[in-house]
Structure formats: C-alpha cells, structure tokens
Amino acid sequence: MSAPRSEGAGDEAPQRPRTLLVLGATGRTGRHVVALALARGHEVRALVRDPVRLTVQHPHLHVHQGSVPDVDDLDDLVRGADGVVCLLGDVEAQARTKVNTAFVQRLVPVLRRHGGPPLLYQAGALSRPPGRRLPPALRAVRATLPRGYRGQHEDNEAVMEHLVRAAPDLPWVVHRAGLGGDGPSRGVLQRSAGRPSVATFGDGAEYALRALTDPAAVRTCDVSRYRAAPPPQAAA
Numbered sequence: 001m002s003a004p005r006s007e008g009a010g011d012e013a014p015q016r017p018r019t020l021l022v023l024g025a026t027g028r029t030g031r032h033v034v035a036l037a038l039a040r041g042h043e044v045r046a047l048v049r050d051p052v053r054l055t056v057q058h059p060h061l062h063v064h065q066g067s068v069p070d071v072d073d074l075d076d077l078v079r080g081a082d083g084v085v086c087l088l089g090d091v092e093a094q095a096r097t098k099v100n101t102a103f104v105q106r107l108v109p110v111l112r113r114h115g116g117p118p119l120l121y122q123a124g125a126l127s128r129p130p131g132r133r134l135p136p137a138l139r140a141v142r143a144t145l146p147r148g149y150r151g152q153h154e155d156n157e158a159v160m161e162h163l164v165r166a167a168p169d170l171p172w173v174v175h176r177a178g179l180g181g182d183g184p185s186r187g188v189l190q191r192s193a194g195r196p197s198v199a200t201f202g203d204g205a206e207y208a209l210r211a212l213t214d215p216a217a218v219r220t221c222d223v224s225r226y227r228a229a230p231p232p233q234a235a236a
C-alpha cells in the first residue's frame with residue numbers, strides 16, 4: 001500500500017482552511033482524504049471505530065470514537081463542519097442490512113439543521129444511479145460480484161435514492177468511484193456520465209475533496225474518469 005496521498009501534480013490551488021467531518025477515515029479512500037485534507041491545512045474531524053487504525057496523528061486531526069449506527073451525538077459531529085465526506089463501507093454489515101442508508105437518513109436532517117454543509121458520499125461505479133441503468137459492460141461485471149459486494153451496491157443505491165427524494169435542497173454529491181488499488185497517482189479525475197476509470201484510492205480521495213465544493217457536481221451521481229493528457233506541443 002502506498003503512503004497516503006498528500007499534494008501532487010494536478011491538485012487544485014490550496015483552498016481556505018475548513019473543518020471537514022470525515023466518516024470512514026481509516027478506510028482505503030478515507031486515509032488518503034485525511035492526509036490530503038490535513039496537508040491542505042484543513043481541520044479534520046474523524047469518526048472512527050478504532051483509533052489505532054488511523055495512520056496519522058496531527059494537531060488538526062480530531063478523533064471521535066464510535067460506530068455509525070450507535071452515534072447519538074450526530075449534531076455535535078456536524079456542528080461547525082464546512083463539509084462532510086462519507087467514505088463508509090462494511091461489506092459484511094451491508095450484506096445483511098442497509099446500514100449506510102439508515103445513517104444517511106439520520107444525517108440529512110442534521111445537515112439541514114446546521115446550515116446544509118456540502119456532503120460527498122462515495123459509492124461505487126457498479127452502483128446504479130437513480131433513474132438510470134448501468135451500461136451493459138458494468139452490469140456484466142456486477143453480475144459476477146459475490147453476494148457481499150452486491151449488498152454494498154444495493155445499500156449505496158438506496159442512499160442515492162434517498163438523497164434524490166429527501167434532500168433536493170441540500171448540496172450533496174455522490175461519487176460512483178471506480179477504485180482499483182494503491183500506488184502513485186495516475187492523473188487527475190474528472191466527473192463523467194460515461195465510462196469510469198479504475199483509479200487509485202489516492203486519486204479518488206483528491207477527486208472527493210474537489211467534488212465536495214464543485215457547484216457543477218451538486219446533486220449528481222456520476223462516475224469519474226482520468227482527464228486525457230494534453231496532446232504534445234507541436235515542435236516550434
């Protein structure tokens with residue numbers, strides 16, 4: 001596994017420091033989001049089940065221990081946050097029940113109570129967006145998934161449906177990420193309604209932070225693709 005992503009080529013200019021609530025901070029995408037947000041000077045509030053699983057310690061990293069279904073101080077977590085990044089995943093739990101949907105159902109009114117900070121929810125490219133069909137190639141891949149992963153996609157689909165139905169007033173964005181491993185950055189991801197790239201978790205994290213505050217991404221459920229490299233300059 002590569003070191004968590006910090007700054008690198010293609011990153012946008014530093015943003016003003018903000019307070020971000022990160023859910024899933026110990027996960028494969030989450031640890032990159034935390035590292036990148038801290039490198040950009042943000043305050044990070046992380047809800048984690050086991051703080052030992054955090055890979056960084058930092059004066060601007062504020063750790064709250066807890067499990068999503070049991071959090072009874074959601075208002076305290078969200079209060080003062082300028083953005084919420086939700087990178088939760090638990091394949092075993094999601095095979096049994098839609099835990100993320102239950103959480104997002106609780107989160108929506110809390111966001112509203114606290115001025116509607118932007119929410120980035122990371123689903124998978126194989127999760128069907130509301131009102132659309134997956135392209136045949138993605139449907140074929142999805143049909144091969146073990147039952148556990150199907151549960152995760154069904155949960156993510158229910159999250160998207162809930163956001164569309166119950167949060168038409170809030171600035172949420174769902175990234176249907178296609179993530180395939182760690183390693184050096186392969187480029188800059190951009191939002192796409194078409195075919196997803198299989199990106200590194202670090203590049204997915206960088207995209208998540210950018211999409212969180214991208215007005216054009218609000219209330220979309222798109223995938224992402226690597227931006228094509230510019231053509232080589234013609235010889236002078």
Ligand SMILES: NC(=O)c1ccc[n+]([C@@H]2O[C@H](COP(=O)([O-])OP(=O)(O)OC[C@H]3O[C@@H](n4cnc5c(N)ncnc54)[C@H](OP(=O)(O)O)[C@@H]3O)[C@@H](O)[C@H]2O)c1
Pocket residue numbers: 023024025026027028029030047048049050053066067068069087088089090122123124125152156176177178179180
């Ligand atoms: N992995 C992929 O290839 C892939 C590809 C595309 C999209 N996605 C989607 O992206 C999202 C995140 O994926 P990921 O692979 O980055 O995540 P991950 O490595 O599976 O980590 C999930 C994170 O969620 C946390 N979590 C799970 N249940 C929790 C609970 N009840 N309370 C608090 N925290 C909890 C985990 O904490 P612990 O450390 O305590 O387990 C961990 O930090 C998922 O929705 C997934 O469907 C994943």
